[in-house]
Amino acid sequence: MxxxxxxxxxxxxxxxxxxxxxxxxxxxxxxxxxxxxxxxxxxxxxxxxxNWDIAGGQYWYETYDPYDPYALEDSHAPIPEEVETMISEGEAISLLFTPATIYPEGRMRNIILKGIDPNQILIELPTKYLKDSENEISCIIGSGFADNLNIKEGDFIVLRWRDKNGAFDARDVEVAHVFSTTVLTVEKGQIWISLPILQEMLGLPDEATIITVKDEMFNKEFSGWQHKDLDFLLLxxxxxxxxxxxxxxxxxxxxxxxxxxxxxxxxxxxxxxxxxxxxxxxxxxxxxxxxxxxxxxxxxxxxxxxxxxxxxxxxxxxxxxxxxxxxxxxxxxxxxxxxxxxxxxxxxxxxxxxxxxxxxxxxxxxxxxxxxxxxxxxxxxxxxxxxxxx
Amino acid sequence: MAHIKINGMLKNYPIGRGKFTALKGIDLEFAKGEFTGIVGPSGSGKTTLLNIIGSLDVQSEGSVEVMGKDIKSLSAKQSSRLRSEHIGFIFQTYNLLPVYTVYENVEFPLILLKMSAAERKKAVLDALDWVGLTDKIKSRPSQLSGGECQRVAIARAIVKKPDLVLADEPTANLDAENSHHILKTMKKINEDLGTTFIFSTHDAKVISYLKRKITLLDGKVDKDEIVNGG
Structure with a gap:
């Protein structure tokens, strides 16, 4: 009514x-x-x-802090055995990070040098371009950062880094590919090279800073590694x-x-x-x-x-x-x-x-x-x- | 048994720190089927008396019984129910609901009584037939003349066949022809249905229709006389 x-x-x-x-x-x-x-x-x-960065979650080596560049040099450890198996089955990838310096057009620029398996298909990063010969190291770089540095595909940039003993070394690196992404965490202030090359450059064979896994539900504990789920990574x-x-x-x-x-x-x-x-x-x-x-x-x-x-x-x-x-x-x-x-x-x-x-x-x-x-x-x-x- | 019984009734209104006495020493009885007018000059207490009988207001002192119910002891819900079931009101300014059609205005009291749609339809058409407005059921109040509006108000008051209809100056805004038409209609309803009508008025035309005339003066009953109206 x-x-x-x-x-x-x-x-x-x-x-x-x-x-x-x-x-x-x-x-x-x-x-x-x-x-x-x-x-x-x-x-x-x-x-x-x-798709581009975190897949189904990550394991961070316990001292790794993305907001602390000073801790980065020491944030690495041998990859756990079980993870090695997962990597070989395509269920995970390992990444090694280190601070480095590049000299585009003679200017000095601090960056994070990241190593990734060129054959991985877990994330969309175009790592297939990382085909290294004995004499040359190739890298891929995000388009925003490349524009910022005024470098393009085919350019060579001088890369300087310190190995695990603190010894400086430097080499020319060829920009093999400039990729376009909207994910800033894989682009800003960083260049990507082949993981085995980076491990060799640093003298850290079989070591990694973070491990990215495919399965969102995988959260097994590994000593010295902290599991970071998607909620945390997307926070x-x-x-x-x-x-x-x-x-x-x-x-x-x-x-x-x-x-x-x-x-x-x-x-x-x-x-x-x-x-x-x-x-x-x-x-x-x-x-x-x-x-x-x-x-x-x-x-x-x-x-x-x-x-x-x-x-x-x-x-x-x-x-x-x-x-x-x-x-x-x-x-x-x-x-x-x-x-x-x-x-x-x-x-x-x-x-x-x-x-x-x-x-x-x-x-x-x-x-x-x-x-x-x-x-x-x-x-x-x-x-x-x-x-x-x- | 009297339909309405008023004993020693007094009604005060607060005015500032003092009070104004609208009615005092009222002793009246009304039987079922009366056609009574309360007459008197403006401010004599006519409307106040009707409001108290209609349980829209309560007396300050004395007792008022309407259909066996003590007005003062009723809760708001009980007095709403008394009005809904037993009392119809007709106002000087018609008080029709402006957005409703004639049909809907007359239907409104029946909706409050929770009658079925079929019962409502029959009762509304009967009531509109009584007042001669069956051809205007879809009109809105703004499309009607004053006389027609008052006839709708009468239909609305009688549609639920109440025991008592209280009409406050029902012809004050009408011309002579419409006034007579309205009064004849009400007289007919009174005679055919036995509904008690109590008017407040100072209109000579109304007085000529009354069976009983109560004159109020300064809030007191001055005269209570049987007349041969109609």
Whole structure:
């Protein structure tokens, strides 16, 4: 009964109702559209990071800390026997890191020199280009870093490193391939060479800094090695996207706030303008709680109708965004955010849609209910005279 | 047994630190099927008396019993129920719900009584037939004349066949022709259905239809007389 009356009342209010519904539907649309881009970004970035860098998880040698370059030189240990078997079966790869210096165009630049098996296929890094002859060492390098250093395929750069005894050595290294990736952790400030070569250069045969495994569920313990699962390895990305999400939330919070003001205003106006109506309803035997329910429901119905209105124009628009994505421009990679390519494709999951609907419905219910509390104090005789009970 | 019984009733309203006495020393009884008018100048307490009988307000002192129920002891829910089941109201300004059609306005009290859709339809069409508005069921109040609006209000008041109809200045906003039409309709309902009507009015046209006239003056019953209205 209350539902039918509320629906009749708000539809009877005409243009004002439709304006409120439109503003609310914009809130739904903006929240879902914006959040969809962040979800899409996170999905893309996670997939790319897994494909290019962390696969199903990693084991770090216990002293390895990616944020401590001074510890890097000593962060290596013999590869556990069981892992050797996994490597030979293609279930894992070992990586050896060491600080080094390169001299592109005569300038000195500190880098991390990374060694990887040229035959690996576990991650997408194009290691097949690391075909070394006896006299030359070849390397691969990310396109962003290569642009930064102003080097290109076929160039030779001087590489200087220290072996395990602290003795300096230097050689020319040929840039065999410049690869393009959105994963900054395999590109920024680093060059990749063949693992056996690096082990030989450092005098560390069969040693590694980290081991990347294929299976997400594999978490066996090895002495001196710490297992890092995907949650841990993706934490930086998750945190960064969450920070960006909070930033963007301010925009849709403003939009939601405006929509709520419209609802609140309508409710306040209704309480003041429709006192006689309330008095008449009371005279006909409607109880105050029922009248409060009716007026609250009228507010909430705005949000319900906004779902349908939002769906009418929102679904085609969101589908369009899904298809064409948001063009970020060729320099998007220079923003220093992993997973960002020249276009960003949103993902609209049911959690996002249902979550947004619930958020707007709850907010609208609260905003609709607050002004109606005045009705609880309203005397029928005052209401019938169009007065507000003090 | 009297339909409505009022004994030693007093009604005060607080005004600042003092109080204003709207009604005092009211002793009245109304039998079922009466067609009674409460007359008197503005401010004499007519509307206040109707509001208390209709359980929209409560007296400050004394007792008021409506259909055996002590108004003062009723909870908000109980007085809502009393109004919903037994009392119909007609207002000077019609008080129709503006976004509803004529049909929906008349149907509203029946929805509160949780009647079935079929029962509601029959009762609404009967009520609109009584007031001669079956051709306007889809109109909204804004599309009706004042007389038509008041007839809708009457239909809404009688649709649930209440024991009592309280009409507050029902003809105050109507011209002579519409007033007579309305009064004849109410008189007919009173005679055919036995519904008790109590009016507040200072309209001479209404007075000519009354069977009983109670005159209020300064919040007190000045005269209570049987007249031969109609």
């Amino acid at each position: 209350i539902f039918k009356l509320a629906l009749k009342n708000i539809l009877g209010a005409g243009f004002r109702t439709w304006l409120n519904i439109f503003i609310l539907s914009l809130s739904y649309f903006a929240i879902i559209a914006l959040q969809g881009f962040y979800v899409g970004w996170q999905d893309d970035a996670e997939r790319e990071i897994k 930086d990305l998750t945190n960064m996207i969450q920070m960006k999400t909070v930033g963007s939330s301010i925009m849709y919070a403003i939009l939601l706030f405006l929509a709520m003001i419209a609802i609140f205003d309508t409710q306040i106006l209704a309480i003041f303008r429709r006192r006689k109506e309330m008095g008449t309803m009371m005279a006909m035997g409607m109880t105050r709680p029922k009248i409060i329910q009716l007026f609250t429901l009228e507010g909430v119905l705005h949000a319900v109708l906004a779902i349908f209105m939002g769906a009418i124009y929102g679904i085609p628009l969101l589908r369009h965004f899904e298809k064409v994505g948001m063009q970020l421009g060729a320099d998007a990679k220079e923003w220093g955010l992993s997973g960002l390519d020249d276009a960003l494709y949103p993902v609209y999951g049911w959690k996002l849609v249902v979550g947004t609907i619930i958020l707007v419905l709850i907010t609208t219910t609260i905003v609709s209910f607050l002004p109606t509390r005045k009705i609880a104090k309203l005397k029928p005789t005052d209401a019938l005279r169009g007065k507000m009970t003090k």
